Amino acid sequence: MHNRHSNLIIRRLEAIGTVTDEAREALDNLPAREREVFRGQDLIREGDKPTECMLVLSGFLYSYKALADGTRQIVSFHVPGDMPDLQSLFIETMDFSIASSTTSTVAAIPHDNIRKLLRSQPNLVDLFWRDTLINAAIFRTWVMATGRLEASEHLAHVLCELYARYEAVGLTQDTSFALPVAQAELADALGLSAVHANRTVQALRGEGMVEMEAGHVTILELGRLQTFAQFDPTYLHLSHPTKHSK
Amino acid sequence: MHNRHSNLIIRRLEAIGTVTDEAREALDNLPAREREVFRGQDLIREGDKPTECMLVLSGFLYSYKALADGTRQIVSFHVPGDMPDLQSLFIETMDFSIASSTTSTVAAIPHDNIRKLLRSQPNLVDLFWRDTLINAAIFRTWVMATGRLEASEHLAHVLCELYARYEAVGLTQDTSFALPVAQAELADALGLSAVHANRTVQALRGEGMVEMEAGHVTILELGRLQTFAQFDPTYLHLSHPTKHSK
DNA sequence: CGACACATTGACCAGACTCAAAGCTAGTGG
DNA sequence: CCACTAGCTTTGAGTCTGGTCAATGTGTCG
Secondary structure, X not given: OOOHHHHHHHHHHHHHOOOOHHHHHHHHOOOOEEEEEOOOOEEEOOOOOXXXXXXXXXXXXXXXXXXXXXXXXXXXXXXXOOOOOHHHHOOOOOOOEEEEOOOEEXXXXXXXXXXXXXXXXXXXXXXXXXXXXXXXXXXXXXHHHHHHOOHHHHHHHHHHHHHHHXXXXXXXXXXXXXXXXXXXXHHHHHOOOHHHHHHHHHHHHHOOOEEEEOOEEEEOOHHHHHHHHOOOHHHHOOOOOOOOOO | OOOHHXXXXXXXXXXXXXXXXXXXHHHHOOOOEEEEEOOOOEEEOOOOOOOEEEEEEEOOEEEEEEOOOOOEEEEEEEOOOOOOOHHHHOOOOOOOEEEEOOOEEEEEEEHHHHHHHHHHOHHHHHHHHHHHHHHHXXXXXXXXXXXXXXXXXXXXXXXXXXXXXXXXXXXXXXXXEEOOOOHHHHHHHHOOOHHHHHHHHHHHHHHOOEEEEOOEEEEOOHHHHHHHHOOOHHHHOOOOOOOOOO
């Protein structure tokens, strides 16, 4: 049997590629220090120089960049199985912060151990690299959505993405999933004001495409939502995408 | 002496890390088929499954994602030395297109040869991986700029970024550099309409911070431009960043 | 009950969009 | 050498999406 953190990593990596038995074994032997982070608390800050990588075990986190006027832009959400600062392995200084939007558990894995692992398992280098490439694809898509979609389409797109990513690690219940973020945080992710984010949520609800309340989302009509958002799951490069459109 | 394409790759990689002599040698032996691309022409299209990677030798290209209504969002610019589709090594299907905005020369390097190179030079795996991570950081920053900066700040930010990236590969002349894109393309990069992009360019010119004309940009007051754009070069993770602000 | 955090509304404002029409400039054919 | 075109840039006028400010609900917790 595997331990909690290796189970999650493996599930994540299997969603994007193939994990050999040997690699599975090696992942299981990674040491990890578990840690809790609470709502609104920063796990890592811009400018930090981490010596370990974080693996999300439970909860929900997000990365953001702060601006001069005190506002911020959330640049990605992190669900269990994600390693939000994997980049710190190769890039010394963090160029963004990571915060938790609810009580989350993370496993901290020292760089040294990951480096040793990657040396012994070249198979994993490919998979981890692939993971960073998929992350980049997600950012690209956020640029597209932020730059060219209307607020309600953008929100719909984010919901489609989260649904697909949750499903990839088996964390959906039917067509609903956890989204424990306040509307103000949603606003920071969409590049909107909090007031307009609220109106945007109401618009989507009014369309009957989703239910959003008390920290979780239920998608009522996935196909329609995806079409509306112009969501094409290709960019997530998952092994078994969940395209339901048309 | 090195050939044209390896010279550029090496300069690029040296800007972000250290290249061993052995790796240098191996890079020099990469086979490459040179190719010209002309203004407006797609080098690679969304949905393609490339079997080689492109290295920009000269000119200027950009990546974009097309939307349902015929509009598009440019998600990144590519200067000489960049490998805009390095990801195709690990991700089968392209989720964006790459087009040239002027006459450009690219070198096509077969995946097989790159894979062989990476097996023999683990040092290069780190560097290439680091390159993809830096790319991701650039996307993140674009999300931030698109979501939270005003149009003129956003334009200023893009100019600061390009200046820093050009400088890293030694392609600036004093404080000016080539930007052979029409304002309509700038608009697609900034997520603006062409009309507003024009007004935004005029605003920056009016401030006396930059000159922009006939496909090239001269930065008149770098410090002020960087401050205005809230540009912090950390995210480019270059070895010798060009921070001039205060 | 009061405090706090979050969601919701209303009224008004502004940055950016659209449509439409002119300028400019380099290149082409006569 | 000039009229003509094509591709860009620039301007003007009216509209709209999303922003700001300021209240007002609502729910949870001590």
